[in-house]
Amino acid sequence: xxxxxxxxxxxxxxxxxxxxxxxxxxxxxxxxxxxxxxxxxxxxxxxxxxxxxxxxxxxxxxxxxxxxxxxxxxxxxxxxxxxxxxxxxxxxxxxxxxxxxxxxxxxxxxxxxxxxxxxxxxxxxxxxxxxxxxxxxxxxxxxxxxxxxxxxxxxxxxxxxxxxxxxxxxxxxxxxxxxxxxxxxxxxxxxxxxxxxxxxxxxxxxxxxxx
Amino acid sequence: xxxxxxxxxxxxxxxxxxxxxxxxxxxxxxxxxxxxxxxxxxxxxxxxxxxxxxxxxxxxxxxxxxxxxxxxxxxxxxxxxxxxxxxxxxxxxxxxxxxxxxxxxxxxxxxxxxxxxxxxxxxxxxxxxxxxxxxxxxxxxxxxxxxxxxxxxxxxxxxxxxxxxxxxxxxxxxxxxxxxxxxxxxxxxxxxxxxxxxxxxxxxxxxxxxxxxxxxxxxxxxxxxxxxxxxxxxxxxxxxxxxxxxxxxxxxxxxxxxxxxxxxxxxxxxxxxxxxxxxxxxxxxxxxxxxxxxxxxxxxxxxxxxxxxxxxxxxxxxxxxxxxxxxxxxxxxxxxxxxxxxxxxxxxxxxxxxxxxxxxxxxxxxxxxxxxxxxxxxxxxxxxxxxxxxxxxxxxxxxxxxxxxxxxxxxxxxxxxxxxxxxxxxxxxxxxxxxxxxxxxxxxxxxxxxxxxxxxxxxxxxxxxxxxxxxxxxxxxxxxxxxxxxxxxxxxxxxxxxxxxxxxxxxxxxxxxxxxxxxxxxxxxxxxxxxxxxxxxxxxxxxxxxxxxxxxxxxxxxxxxxxxxxxxxxxxxxxxxxxxxxxxxxxxxxxxxxxxxxxxxxxxxxxxxxxxxxxxxxxxxxxxxxxxxxxxxxxxxxxxxxxxxxxxxxxxxxxxxxxxxxxxxxxxxxxxxxxxxxxxxxxxxxxxxxxxxxxxxxxxxxxxxxxxxxxxxxxxxxxxxxxxxxxxxxxxxxxx
Ligand code: FES
Ligand code: FES
Numbered sequence: 001x002x003x004x005x006x007x008x009x010x011x012x013x014x015x016x017x018x019x020x021x022x023x024x025x026x027x028x029x030x031x032x033x034x035x036x037x038x039x040x041x042x043x044x045x046x047x048x049x050x051x052x053x054x055x056x057x058x059x060x061x062x063x064x065x066x067x068x069x070x071x072x073x074x075x076x077x078x079x080x081x082x083x084x085x086x087x088x089x090x091x092x093x094x095x096x097x098x099x100x101x102x103x104x105x106x107x108x109x110x111x112x113x114x115x116x117x118x119x120x121x122x123x124x125x126x127x128x129x130x131x132x133x134x135x136x137x138x139x140x141x142x143x144x145x146x147x148x149x150x151x152x153x154x155x156x157x158x159x160x161x162x163x164x165x166x167x168x169x170x171x172x173x174x175x176x177x178x179x180x181x182x183x184x185x186x187x188x189x190x191x192x193x194x195x196x197x198x199x200x201x202x203x204x205x206x207x208x209x210x211x
Numbered sequence: 212x213x214x215x216x217x218x219x220x221x222x223x224x225x226x227x228x229x230x231x232x233x234x235x236x237x238x239x240x241x242x243x244x245x246x247x248x249x250x251x252x253x254x255x256x257x258x259x260x261x262x263x264x265x266x267x268x269x270x271x272x273x274x275x276x277x278x279x280x281x282x283x284x285x286x287x288x289x290x291x292x293x294x295x296x297x298x299x300x301x302x303x304x305x306x307x308x309x310x311x312x313x314x315x316x317x318x319x320x321x322x323x324x325x326x327x328x329x330x331x332x333x334x335x336x337x338x339x340x341x342x343x344x345x346x347x348x349x350x351x352x353x354x355x356x357x358x359x360x361x362x363x364x365x366x367x368x369x370x371x372x373x374x375x376x377x378x379x380x381x382x383x384x385x386x387x388x389x390x391x392x393x394x395x396x397x398x399x400x401x402x403x404x405x406x407x408x409x410x411x412x413x414x415x416x417x418x419x420x421x422x423x424x425x426x427x428x429x430x431x432x433x434x435x436x437x438x439x440x441x442x443x444x445x446x447x448x449x450x451x452x453x454x455x456x457x458x459x460x461x462x463x464x465x466x467x468x469x470x471x472x473x474x475x476x477x478x479x480x481x482x483x484x485x486x487x488x489x490x491x492x493x494x495x496x497x498x499x500x501x502x503x504x505x506x507x508x509x510x511x512x513x514x515x516x517x518x519x520x521x522x523x524x525x526x527x528x529x530x531x532x533x534x535x536x537x538x539x540x541x542x543x544x545x546x547x548x549x550x551x552x553x554x555x556x557x558x559x560x561x562x563x564x565x566x567x568x569x570x571x572x573x574x575x576x577x578x579x580x581x582x583x584x585x586x587x588x589x590x591x592x593x594x595x596x597x598x599x600x601x602x603x604x605x606x607x608x609x610x611x612x613x614x615x616x617x618x619x620x621x622x623x624x625x626x627x628x629x630x631x632x633x634x635x636x637x638x639x640x641x642x643x644x645x646x647x648x649x650x651x652x653x654x655x656x657x658x659x660x661x662x663x664x665x666x667x668x669x670x671x672x673x674x675x676x677x678x679x680x681x682x683x684x685x686x687x688x689x690x691x692x693x694x695x696x697x698x699x700x701x702x703x704x705x706x707x708x709x710x711x712x713x714x715x716x717x718x719x720x721x722x723x724x725x726x727x728x729x730x731x732x733x734x735x736x737x738x739x740x741x742x743x744x745x746x747x748x749x750x751x752x753x754x755x756x757x758x759x760x761x762x763x764x765x766x767x768x769x770x771x772x773x774x775x776x777x778x779x780x781x782x783x784x785x786x787x788x789x790x791x792x793x794x795x796x797x798x799x800x801x802x803x804x805x806x807x808x809x810x811x812x813x814x815x816x817x818x819x820x821x822x823x824x825x826x827x828x829x830x831x832x833x834x835x836x837x838x839x840x841x842x843x844x845x846x847x848x849x850x851x852x853x854x855x856x857x858x859x860x861x862x863x864x865x866x867x868x869x870x871x872x873x874x875x876x877x878x879x880x881x882x883x884x885x886x887x888x889x890x891x892x893x894x895x896x897x898x899x900x901x902x903x904x905x906x907x908x909x910x911x912x913x914x915x916x917x918x919x920x921x922x923x924x925x926x927x928x929x930x931x932x933x934x935x936x937x938x939x940x941x942x943x944x945x946x947x
Contacts, residue, residue, distance in 0.1 A: 033587035073317055084316065089253035090246020092437070094387045095470050095857040108328060131248035137245075147825045151660030152243025153387040153437025159244055178866030185436050185857065187387045188660050189832025191865040193825065 052120065063088065064132040070119075076124045079103045079114035082129060090130035090156040094185075101184030102157040105129045111164040111183075130156040136159050138211055139163050142201035146192030154186040158194060166202035167211075174199055214331050216555025217734045219724075220715050220778055222816055222858035223673065224897065225878055229739075230669045232877065234821035235679055237665040241660065243435065250435045251407040252467050254393045260289055262453060262466035263319035265309040265326050266475065267301040270335035270541035270850025276330060282325040288316040290456055291322060295447065300333070302511035303541050304851050305475025307448060312456050312464055324410025335541040335850035338379065339482060339515075340928075345538055351536030353505070354518040361490075364500035364530040366517060373567040378928030379558040379911060381508065382404065382841045384548060385860060388437020390477045391467030394448070394453040395505050400424040402454055405432045408448065409439040410696035414501050415689050421451045422458075431689040439659050440545030440833075442478035444696055465513040471855040478546030479843060481509035482623055483516035483555030484928070487563040490530070496573055496581050498564070501528045505559070506536040509545030513537035520556025524630055525564070527585040532644075535621045542843065547698060549833065550904035553629060554911055558929060561627040561912035566925055569612040575626055576600050576609070576918065580885055588787050590890045592628055594882040595789035595811040599626075602809040603791040613923020619799045622806065625792045626911035627918025633814070633901030634784035635773050636695025639929035640713040642671060642769040644721055647754040648676060651683040652713065656694035656706050658686060661903055662822025667710050671820050676738030677755065690820050699769040704782030707818055707899045708773035711781055717769025729753065781837040782899040788812045790831070790909035792917040801933030803839055803918055805869030808818055808910070813876035815900030820875065827873035827906040834910020836863050839930050873906075 053074035061068045061081065070085050070160040079096075082088040082105070091114050092100035098116040105114045106128040133140060139159050142148070149155040158181065166172065172180065174195040181198065205211035222231065242248040250544050279291040290312040295301060299309070311322030365372055392406040402424065408414055413434050419426035435445070446454075449466045457464040468477060468862055484507055490500030501522050507515025518535035568578035580596055583589040594711050600606070608624055615621035641653045658664045664686060668679040685691060695705050722733035722743070729736075730746050738744075743758045745751040773782070793807040810827050817823045840861035844853045854860045881891040911929050917927045918936065926939040 023607075029607075075317060080316065082251070084255065087255050089249065089255070092250075092387070093252065093467075094389075097470075097856065097858070099857040100387070123942060133245060135241045135245045135247070140241060140244045143244040144236050147237065147240070147821050149240060149243055149660070150662075150825060150829055151387070151436060151438045152239075152248060153250065155244045156246035159246075182864045182866050185862050185864060187385055187440075187833070187862065189829030189836075190869075191823065191832060191868055192828045192871055201711075 027069050057120070060123055061119065062125070063127045064129060072119050073130060074118065074120050077103070078117040078119045078121045078127070081119035082114060088129050088131050092153055092157060094153070094196065099185070100154070101161055102154050104157040104160040104184065106160060106164055109164065111161045130160050133159070133163070138204040138208055139166065139201040142197035142204070143194070146193040146197040146200070148190050148197040150188035150190055154184060158184050162198045162201070166198060168207050170202050170206040172199060172202050216634060218715050218719050222781065225895065228309070228673065230679060232817050232820055235665060235819045237662050237822055238668050238679060238684065239664050248435045249641045250388055250437050251391055251393060251433060252437065253403045254405045254465070255377060256393060256395055256463035259393070259463040259465055260312050260314060260460065261319045262310050262312045262449070262456070262464055263316070263323050263469070264307045264472055265311070265328070266472050267304060267306045267308055269301065269330055270304045270334050270337055271333040272301050272330040273333060273351045274308065275300065275331050276329040277309065278327040280639050281327070282311055282322040283736040285318060285321055285325060287318040288322040289313055289460055291326070292452060292456060303543055305472060305543060305855065307476070310452055312460070316579045319556045319732065334635025334759055335656040336539070337541055337845035337850045338847055339506065339538040339540050340484060342484070342506050342536065344505065349539045351513050351537045351539070353515060353537040354826045355534045356518060359530030359534050361500050361502050361530045361532040364490050366639060370499060371493055371571060373489045373491065373563070373570045374487065375563050375564045375566050375925065376486050376927055377559045379482060379555050380842045380929065381482040381542060382480050382548070382837050383409050383543065384438070384440045384442040384478050384546070385474060385862065386438030386440060386442060389470060390443060390447060390449065390454045391465070393463060393465040395463035396455040396458050396461065401428045401431045403432065404450065404454065406450055407435045407436050409436065409657060409659060409698055410444045411657045411687055411689055412693035413444070413696050418450065418454060419445045422454055431601050432462070432687060433657055434687040436657060436659055440549045441551065441698055444698060470857060474855040474860055475543050475852055476886040478548065479510060479543045479556070480548030481515045481545045482507040483559055485521055485559040487559065489563055489567045491567050491571060496571060496578060498525065498528050498567065498582055498585060499531040500579050501533070502531070504531065504532040506538055508538040508540040508542060510542050511539060512544060513539045514545055517552045517556040520552045521559055523553070523556030523560035523583060524628055525560065525585040525761040526587070542845060543852070549907045550631060553631065553904065553908040554834070554837070557627050557629055557908050557912040558915065562915050562925065565625065565916040565919065569919070572611065574609060575624070575920070576605050579626055579628065587630070590892060591813060592789060593884050594880060594890055594892060595787055595813070595876065597882050598874060599791045599809045599811040600645070602874060603793055603807060605791070610919050615921050620797055621796055621921040622793065622795050623917045623921025624921070625913045625918070625920055627790050627912035627916065629788045629905055629908035631700060631786055631905040631908070632784045633700035633704065633786060633904070635708055635782035635899070636701035638694040638705035638709035638773045639692035640706065640709040640715040640771045641692055642710070642713040644717050644759060644762065644767040646759055646762045646764070646766065648759040649683070650677065650681060651685055652710060653685045653691040654694045654709065655689055655691040656702065658685045659696055659697050661702065661826060662819055663697070663706060665822055666703055666818045667706055670707050670710045671714045675718055676740055676742065686704055700903040700905070703818065703901050705773050708781040709771040712775055712778060713769040714771070715769070716771060717767050720767045720769065721758060721762070725753065725758045728761055780898060783897040784788055784813060784900055786813050786815070786900055786905055788905045788909065790913045792910070792913040794914060794917040794921055796921045796936060798920055798922060801936035803914070803931050803936060805835055805914070807870045807872065808835070809872045809874065810901070810906050811874045811876065812906055813894050814902040814905070815897045817875060817877055818893040818899060823875060823902055824873045826902045827875070828871055830866050830906025831871050831910055832863065833907050835868050835914065838911045838914040839863065839929060842930050
């Protein structure tokens, strides 16, 4: 999915207010994010008002190329399904409400906050988690080379957001990275290394197979 | 064990260091960045239960009635434990009332919602900003100090008097991995706890008291921790409850605090407010008198900012009179927060000094240089001030306060200085060399993200002539030899000392084994580049792997400890540090942006330059966070915390921090002082000194000073949010 297209899609909430407008209005300093939100992902099948739950229902998730059949309560988020039911703990739970990006995974190639997507709504989509990346993936290597991590708790989320960003922006500058990754928060203060890492990895990823 | 003593433990000379002081990648970087590293939050055990707390929604209340029956009736809820029962007085929003343990996280949430509590709401105090309005009963003296004769000094016609009021609010740690634990019993009195902790070797002992089992039966594991910053030293209420309920239900129990709970209950940094009066000699431009009234809160127990940090660093001001008050308030209780008291000290002192410089019309850099002899390390600060000034291009960008042009965008520069101890903590290490040539090192330490694992690997590699990636570092488990808690920048000195001694001890033993096969004395051998070589016969050598074959069946075990009274010290304490900020302020919107931030830092001998710099970047960014964004906001009417979430407890994002330059003072540095004197200091000479705290101390003051320089008035308290900047510009609460 093209970066522009993704930005537009993510800006529209069901309410008709764009997320960007909303953030501007609320004076948020950590700029708008290019990540898709729960509301948007959940908004998909308009008019299909079938009621499921509240007890566990069958849920089929395609994660990193593998199909998993689970029984989950409809309220279970994609993040909790990954972490608590599939033991894929690379995506972290930090704020659990779409502000920090630590839970970032890719849904059909686009970054989403997994804490803000219901597992049932992620069915039928291609889900990629950090575990899908080989440890020698250029983005991971660049984070290590530029020391873009300390405690590492925000890092997998940053890496996934950065991979999606870099696939679309191979020629990005540090300034672009600041905009593209503004939906992720690091408490240890690793931004200096991350800015350098993403610029470098984006160039390396172009042409690299499986990046 | 053979106890030979022919190798020196002293750190290698500058030209002879292979790894020490170089930029080495952290050895656990890939594990973390690829999501493979397992943190406490990531531990899933078979048959595991989840615990969630019901927390108090009031700042001050008495519990009249609790009804847990509906929670208990939910299928899958296994236990409802009342933490503070009927009649208990709750003294802050967020304190734990009850714990629900259930088959799943979702069911535990249901259980919490089903508990009915009736509260009698009591009066609260949550606003400590105005000392005169704090009820008498909530104020306690925090000390008085006197030096010289302040009244005489202020009365002198030679002395100019400057007064100001400054403040730095309560903030919280906001560790991205919230506090929590997984407890699993492996026998009647045998427990394993995975816990997010800065204190791997110290948790078992604290838990043992509560659980009444031998401490040695408790295994504490923390391989990775998602931030601590001073808030994770004990097992906490949740650790003890998880262990007790796991025993009772005979199933593993996991409790991770929800974000709101974590922000409300798991630690705050005390606030600090001060009225300051400075006296400066008109001619010499030296500070001759300091008077201050300091107050702040560390929560319901009082405990504000320590009187020892006002004035901060400039402790040799000859005439001083100061007093302090601790305010008991119905807000989250304090815990150590990276460099306890120092950021407050800097924010209350460096600001006053900069205001004095502005009032006297003196260049801020000149003023600080002129007064460095009021500190304990004038030469270090002189060097660091001059180097930082170069890096921020002080001469090019400096202008007197407020003389920043007529447009809405104005720029300014500001300075702050700091100090920290960073003494080495106690530590024991074991280094094993195996017959197959592999090497591991074990310490009951932890890596908070500072690079501890990597530092340990570098020290062993340097000592044995190997590469860091050849060393297996085993930490994060209480089964390894005890090492101190990681707090106060004490870890790097402690673990590098014990590890160095253990590695040297192991190497001596290896040399004794290898020497006969080479026909030389053990004292004739050195380890370098993966080989053991003879010093006297340069072409006589053997590869590391071959050498290790002489070990025999059992591995060599080298032991090291810190402190070691039989050995010279390898680490010490006491650093300086200077930071300068270059900001841009939009006078129409009040928004402050960092253009460039310079941090000049000494920390003794640096083991890994790459992770050391990261500590400085990280400290500066955390500092920018509390300078511009962070604050615990309380509703004066209800007393509730209004922002226990990450939407409104603001942290800067990647685009909010500007350009940051970290300059480490390494080796011999010579700088010419303003008076023409050549100052030379060997920064490596004291050995290893901790670094985690110092770089986080100064940003608040440096940025506040830069904003004052830009807009012409002081914004009297942090964080420098747009509303406060605009208020200061409008003449409300500003200080010219
Ligand atoms: S945990 Fe999903 S955005 Fe923070
Ligand atoms: S590395 Fe610790 S939160 Fe980012």
